[in-house]
Amino acid sequence: MRAAFLRALGGPEQIEVGDLPVPRPRAGEVLLAVRASSLDPVDALVRSGAFPTGTPFPFVLGRDAVGTVIDAGTGAEDLLGRRMATSSLGHDGRQGAWASAAVVPRERLYPVPEEVEDAVLAAALHPASTAHLALHRHGRLVAGETVLVVGGAGNVGGALVAEAARCGARVVATARRRDAERVRALGAPGTAGTETGTRRDDGAGTVTTVDHTDTDAADQLRELLGGRADIVVDTSGRLDPELVADLMAVRGRIVVIAAPPSPPRIPLARLYTRDVSLHGFVISRATVEELADAARGTMRLLQETPWRPRITRTVGLGAARSLHEALDAHAVDGRVVVLPT
Ligand SMILES: NC(=O)c1ccc[n+]([C@@H]2O[C@H](COP(=O)([O-])OP(=O)(O)OC[C@H]3O[C@@H](n4cnc5c(N)ncnc54)[C@H](OP(=O)(O)O)[C@@H]3O)[C@@H](O)[C@H]2O)c1
Incomplete structure (x- = not known):
C-alpha cells in the first residue's frame, strides 16, 4: 500500500512516501481502506519526538481517517463493508492514517452519518473532538453558563463556539472583524439546546465577538465578562492570565489546550480564592x-449546527513532507485534507 511514513523521528526530511506491506487485522481489529485523512498540529510533535509516544518503525503518520472496512479479524466481521471513522491512529504504538489502508481496533471506530462527506468528517474529527472534551469532560459545561472562546475563528475555536451555543451557553468569542460574522453565525439563540435540562438564562445560545487586535480588547472583555466567565478556553495560549483572572466567575473553569512559548505567570491567589480551577x-x-464520546459529539455538531471545518487544501500523500514543513513554520491555515493518492 502507498503510505507516508518515518524510519526515524526528526524533521520533515525524515518523511518518506512509498510502498509498505498491507497490514493484517488481528482479533478485534479491522482493515480500513482510507478515503480521507487530515493534517493535525500534533502530527509535528509526534514526528519530531517532542510528544514522546510509541512509533514502531516504519511508522505511518496521520491520526484521523474515514474509510470503508475491507478486512476484519475475529470478532469484528460484522463491520465488513461499513463506512467508518477513527480519530486516534498514528501514536501510542498504533500505525497512522496517511496510507491507502490502516488497521484500527474496533473500539476506536465510529459510525459515520451518511450525509457527511469523507473530507468534511476527516477534517472535523480532531478539532471537534478537542472542543467536545474541553467543554464537557474538562469544562463540565452546564446550559445557561457563560463561555469565553479565545480564537473563535480557528479550527478548535469554531467548534467550541458552536458546541457551547448548541448546549445553551452564552458565548463570547475573540475573532478579527473579517471573521466576526462567520463566528457569530455559529450561535443557536432560542434553541432547546441542552442534554442537561438545566435552566436557560437570557442570552443562551448567543455569540458575541471581540476583535483581539483592538487596542482595547482587554477592556471590552472585562466589560462583557468581568467576574462572569464560567469557562474560558484560550486556543491561542496567549491571553494574559491576569485578564483571565479578572473574567472568571466563582467556581469557573479554565481549560488549557495550548500554551505560549515562555511560561506565563499565573495569579494563583486570585484564582483559588474564587474557587477557580x-x-x-x-x-x-x-x-x-x-x-468515542467525542466522536459522537462531532457527528452531532455536524448534524445540528452550521459549524464545518474550514478546509483550505486537499492534497495527496506526495505533499506529506511539505505539509510538515508548513506545520513546523506555523504556516498552516485552516484544515488540510490528505487523500491516500
Ligand atoms: N490540547 C489538545 O488536545 C489540542 C488538540 C487540538 C489542538 N490543540 C492546540 O490548540 C491550538 C489551536 O489549534 P487550531 O487548529 O484551532 O489553530 P488555529 O486554527 O490556528 O486557531 C488559533 C486561533 O487563535 C487566534 N489567535 C492567535 N493569536 C491570538 C491572540 N493573541 N489573541 C486571541 N486570539 C489569537 C487566531 O486568530 P487570528 O489568526 O485571526 O489572529 C486563530 O483563530 C493549537 O496550539 C493546537 O496545537 C490542542
Whole structure:
C-alpha cells in the first residue's frame, strides 16, 4: 500500500512516501481502506519526538481517517463493508492514517452519518473532538453558563463556539472583524439546546465577538465578562492570565489546550480564592471511551449546527513532507485534507 511514513523521528526530511506491506487485522481489529485523512498540529510533535509516544518503525503518520472496512479479524466481521471513522491512529504504538489502508481496533471506530462527506468528517474529527472534551469532560459545561472562546475563528475555536451555543451557553468569542460574522453565525439563540435540562438564562445560545487586535480588547472583555466567565478556553495560549483572572466567575473553569512559548505567570491567589480551577489536557491522552464520546459529539455538531471545518487544501500523500514543513513554520491555515493518492 502507498503510505507516508518515518524510519526515524526528526524533521520533515525524515518523511518518506512509498510502498509498505498491507497490514493484517488481528482479533478485534479491522482493515480500513482510507478515503480521507487530515493534517493535525500534533502530527509535528509526534514526528519530531517532542510528544514522546510509541512509533514502531516504519511508522505511518496521520491520526484521523474515514474509510470503508475491507478486512476484519475475529470478532469484528460484522463491520465488513461499513463506512467508518477513527480519530486516534498514528501514536501510542498504533500505525497512522496517511496510507491507502490502516488497521484500527474496533473500539476506536465510529459510525459515520451518511450525509457527511469523507473530507468534511476527516477534517472535523480532531478539532471537534478537542472542543467536545474541553467543554464537557474538562469544562463540565452546564446550559445557561457563560463561555469565553479565545480564537473563535480557528479550527478548535469554531467548534467550541458552536458546541457551547448548541448546549445553551452564552458565548463570547475573540475573532478579527473579517471573521466576526462567520463566528457569530455559529450561535443557536432560542434553541432547546441542552442534554442537561438545566435552566436557560437570557442570552443562551448567543455569540458575541471581540476583535483581539483592538487596542482595547482587554477592556471590552472585562466589560462583557468581568467576574462572569464560567469557562474560558484560550486556543491561542496567549491571553494574559491576569485578564483571565479578572473574567472568571466563582467556581469557573479554565481549560488549557495550548500554551505560549515562555511560561506565563499565573495569579494563583486570585484564582483559588474564587474557587477557580485549571484543567489542562491533550487529546492524545483521552481514553477510548472519551474519544468515542467525542466522536459522537462531532457527528452531532455536524448534524445540528452550521459549524464545518474550514478546509483550505486537499492534497495527496506526495505533499506529506511539505505539509510538515508548513506545520513546523506555523504556516498552516485552516484544515488540510490528505487523500491516500
Ligand atoms: N490540547 C489538545 O488536545 C489540542 C488538540 C487540538 C489542538 N490543540 C492546540 O490548540 C491550538 C489551536 O489549534 P487550531 O487548529 O484551532 O489553530 P488555529 O486554527 O490556528 O486557531 C488559533 C486561533 O487563535 C487566534 N489567535 C492567535 N493569536 C491570538 C491572540 N493573541 N489573541 C486571541 N486570539 C489569537 C487566531 O486568530 P487570528 O489568526 O485571526 O489572529 C486563530 O483563530 C493549537 O496550539 C493546537 O496545537 C490542542
